[in-house]
Amino acid sequence: MRAAEAFIKALEQEGVEVVFGIPGGAILEIYDALYDSNIRHITTRHEQGATHAADGYARASGKVGVVFATSGPGATNTVTGIANAYMDSSPLVVFTGQVARHLIGNDAFQEADITGITMPITKHNYLVTDPKKLLRIVKEAFYIATTGRPGPVLVDIPRDVSMADIDFEYPSKVELMGYKPRYEGHPMQIKKAAELIMKSERPIILAGGGVKISNASKELVELAETIPAFVVTTLMGKGSISEYHPLCLGFVGMHGSKYANYALAESDLIIAVGCRFSDRTTGNVAKFATQAKIIHIDIDPAEIGKNVRVDVPIVGDAKRVLATLKKYVEYKQRKEWEDKVKEWREKFPLRYKKDGFKPQFVVEKIQEVFPDAIVTTEVGQNQMWAAQYFKVKHPRQFITSGGLGTMGFGFPAAMGAKVACMDKEVIDIAGDGSFLMNIQELATCVYYNIPVKVFILNNGYLGMVRQWQELFYRERYSATCIGCEKVSFEKIAEGFGAVGITVEKPSEVLDALKQAKEINDAPVVVDFRVDYQAKVLPMVPPGKSLKEIIDEED
Amino acid sequence: MRYTIAALVENKPGVLARVASLFRRRGFNIESLTVGVTERDDISRMTIVVSGDEKVLEQVMKQLNKLIEVIKVSDISSGSVERELCLVKVNAPPEKRGELVELTNIFRGRIVDVAKDSFIIEITGDEEKINAFVDLMRGYGIKEIARTGKVAMVRGAKK
Numbered sequence: 001m002r003a004a005e006a007f008i009k010a011l012e013q014e015g016v017e018v019v020f021g022i023p024g025g026a027i028l029e030i031y032d033a034l035y036d037s038n039i040r041h042i043t044t045r046h047e048q049g050a051t052h053a054a055d056g057y058a059r060a061s062g063k064v065g066v067v068f069a070t071s072g073p074g075a076t077n078t079v080t081g082i083a084n085a086y087m088d089s090s091p092l093v094v095f096t097g098q099v100a101r102h103l104i105g106n107d108a109f110q111e112a113d114i115t116g117i118t119m120p121i122t123k124h125n126y127l128v129t130d131p132k133k134l135l136r137i138v139k140e141a142f143y144i145a146t147t148g149r150p151g152p153v154l155v156d157i158p159r160d161v162s163m164a165d166i167d168f169e170y171p172s173k174v175e176l177m178g179y180k181p182r183y184e185g186h187p188m189q190i191k192k193a194a195e196l197i198m199k200s201e202r203p204i205i206l207a208g209g210g211v212k213i214s215n216a217s218k219e220l221v222e223l224a225e226t227i228p229a230f231v232v233t234t235l236m237g238k239g240s241i242s243e244y245h246p247l248c249l250g251f252v253g254m255h256g257s258k259y260a261n262y263a264l265a266e267s268d269l270i271i272a273v274g275c276r277f278s279d280r281t282t283g284n285v286a287k288f289a290t291q292a293k294i295i296h297i298d299i300d301p302a303e304i305g306k307n308v309r310v311d312v313p314i315v316g317d318a319k320r321v322l323a324t325l326k327k328y329v330e331y332k333q334r335k336e337w338e339d340k341v342k343e344w345r346e347k348f349p350l351r352y353k354k355d356g357f358k359p360q361f362v363v364e365k366i367q368e369v370f371p372d373a374i375v376t377t378e379v380g381q382n383q384m385w386a387a388q389y390f391k392v393k394h395p396r397q398f399i400t401s402g403g404l405g406t407m408g409f410g411f412p413a414a415m416g417a418k419v420a421c422m423d424k425e426v427i428d429i430a431g432d433g434s435f436l437m438n439i440q441e442l443a444t445c446v447y448y449n450i451p452v453k454v455f456i457l458n459n460g461y462l463g464m465v466r467q468w469q470e471l472f473y474r475e476r477y478s479a480t481c482i483g484c485e486k487v488s489f490e491k492i493a494e495g496f497g498a499v500g501i502t503v504e505k506p507s508e509v510l511d512a513l514k515q516a517k518e519i520n521d522a523p524v525v526v527d528f529r530v531d532y533q534a535k536v537l538p539m540v541p542p543g544k545s546l547k548e549i550i551d552e553e554d
Numbered sequence: 555m556r557y558t559i560a561a562l563v564e565n566k567p568g569v570l571a572r573v574a575s576l577f578r579r580r581g582f583n584i585e586s587l588t589v590g591v592t593e594r595d596d597i598s599r600m601t602i603v604v605s606g607d608e609k610v611l612e613q614v615m616k617q618l619n620k621l622i623e624v625i626k627v628s629d630i631s632s633g634s635v636e637r638e639l640c641l642v643k644v645n646a647p648p649e650k651r652g653e654l655v656e657l658t659n660i661f662r663g664r665i666v667d668v669a670k671d672s673f674i675i676e677i678t679g680d681e682e683k684i685n686a687f688v689d690l691m692r693g694y695g696i697k698e699i700a701r702t703g704k705v706a707m708v709r710g711a712k713k
């Protein structure tokens with residue numbers, strides 16, 4: 001059988017339903033074989049869009065995202081998307097075409113060393129040099145991408161390999177000498193953790209993206225209720241517990257609420273689950289939670305002890321470890337701590353000045369009209385306002401580029417999420433700058449009728465950078481004005497065949513959102529002309545500890 | 555501190571690049587790295603000497619372990635036999651040849667090439683011994699040095 005056909009058959013066996021990509025010379029053979037398959041292919045308008053879409057698809061559904069791209073520029077265009085997925089541990093398998101084997105190394109037309117380029121941003125990658133190994137590599141790629149700590153895997157397939165003749169023998173299992181993820185936490189360590197919890201007077205759970213990846217939300221909530229412990233999340237962990245749950249204090253770190261940051265900073269025990277203590281979460285790491293002991297549960301041993309000291313490390317899958325841990329702890333009231341947190345919560349709520357047309361107000365209204373929607377974000381102020389003011393109920397409801405902070409992620413990710421969950425509303429809370437980075441995917445959404453909604457908090461600036469210039473560079477606004485108040489996103493949307501709406505004042509917000517909600521047969525872009533001076537607050541200034549968080553009037 | 559790490563890796567193209575890339579990306583300092591075949595033809599052995607503190611060592615080992623093609627990583631900084639091979643091309647005018655032969659014998663080295671005005675001397679041993687020998691040779695004028703980097707193996711159990 002032609003290798004390309006065998007390859008497509010292998011994808012079918014892996015249960016692949018959708019592929020995002022763009023064809024080209026080196027991958028033509030594979031696209032030809034795809035023609036006869038039931039696998040759906042979404043031709044995006046840029047390979048970066050394809051990788052982010054596959055990433056959004058994976059995050060919304062828990063399935064693996066699959067990308068096809070051709071050699072050279074097609075492959076290099078996937079790089080940002082791959083790095084993004086790598087930082088946020090999202091399972092992707094990216095297949096790239098490569099020039100024929102005899103041409104590799106000769107600087108042939110559209111040759112790029114994509115396995116070399118992506119080595120540090122993939123969980124693993126392959127250059128297929130022998131057609132007989134193709135199917136085994138495909139099997140391994142899916143296995144590696146989806147097990148343990150998930151991540152992107154790239155498989156580079158030379159054109160002549162895809163044209164070769166091979167037998168279709170798809171391996172049923174994978175044997176890798178050097179890859180054996182550990183799922184079960186060590187029982188002794190779990191018991192030690194339980195002892196610490198029982199002794200603690202001010203325990204807090206810090207939930208990261210790993211909780212969502214492991215589908216461990218139920219176990220997380222049960223443990224929190226049993227102890228009981230307040231839960232704060234990282235940005236990636238947002239939604240791992242419903243933000244309507246009384247124990248949930250929302251997200252912490254640079255732009256978390258004061259009360260959540262205080263609670264984390266003042267706790268005497270942090271039960272960290274599936275998070276990696278990034279600098280955005282910990283603030284100045286030397287001054288991070290100085291009075292607390294730390295239990296760190298993570299499937300990746302390399303995360304433990306990487307950024308903060310850990311008292312009880314537990315390597316394992318969050319779902320299993322949390323379920324076991326719960327069995328060893330008992331309810332214990334900690335009145336003083338509860339009262340303290342309650343006091344912070346009342347005294348330091350999230351707030352903003354309500355004059356003018358505030359972006360925070362728009363997000364609050366989005367929340368009101370679309371409480372159950374899957375929300376993706378772009379990067380910058382829009383992302384932080386979305387995180388602060390859109391309360392989510394479900395684990396896979398909030399999708400954001402946490403680790404890499406990729407402008408242009410949100411919109412294609414929304415497209416991918418919508419493809420995965422056609423029955424759900426999917427919204428991209430966007431910035432004007434970010435949206436422009438992958439706006440071409442509007443064409444894709446129109447063409448395939450993927451009716452996502454893009455709500456642009458249009459401030460005419462690279463707002464987050466402007467905010468830093470205002471606060472830390474004496475208001476020297478170097479290169480951050482992008483003049484998008486002069487851009488008609490409404491007309492651009494219409495030009496693509498989508499629906500465009502412009503909103504100039506607060507009183508129009510609700511109507512526009514309701515109007516957008518009614519439209520389900522086309523993508524909708526709503527351009528909110530918000531106050532360009534609005535800032536994301538509170539904020540832990542860089543280099544400061546969580547306790548040194550500043551707010552509007554500080 | 556310097557640590558010696560032994561890593562068993564799959565014998566596949568690109569593994570060395572992956573390991574090197576990892577060290578560069580994470581900012582770990584490699585002092586030396588050697589690769590060679592083992593008793594199994596599908597497995598190679600790397601001996602890596604890194605400098606850093608204990609935290610660096612822990613991260614190096616964990617990050618190496620994360621590479622799919624790395625099978626086993628061990629810290630063999632203590633209790634192991636360590637060897638390195640060194641070739642030194644040194645000036646050898648007729649009047650110095652006797653001394654050089656003598657020194658080579660004391661260090662249990664071998665003269666593997668004799669030219670009109672120079673010798674190539676082969677010497678094996680642990681790092682200290684080689685450094686000592688190289689220092690001695692400086693007095694004669696070293697023309698060229700090639701060192702293999704260290705290989706190491708944990709000693710067998712002693713009763």
Ligand SMILES: Cc1ncc(C[n+]2csc(CCOP(=O)(O)OP(=O)(O)O)c2C)c(N)n1
Pocket residue numbers: 378379380381382383405406407408430431432433434435457459461462463464465
């Ligand atoms: C691809 C990329 N380039 C540059 C940056 C640096 N950066 C971070 S936030 C930001 C501004 C984003 O502007 P916009 O999308 O309008 O969002 P706003 O902050 O105004 O809400 C920039 C340029 C980035 N995160 N990603």
Ligand SMILES: [Mg+2]
Pocket residue numbers: 431432433457458459460461462463
């Ligand atoms: Mg902006």
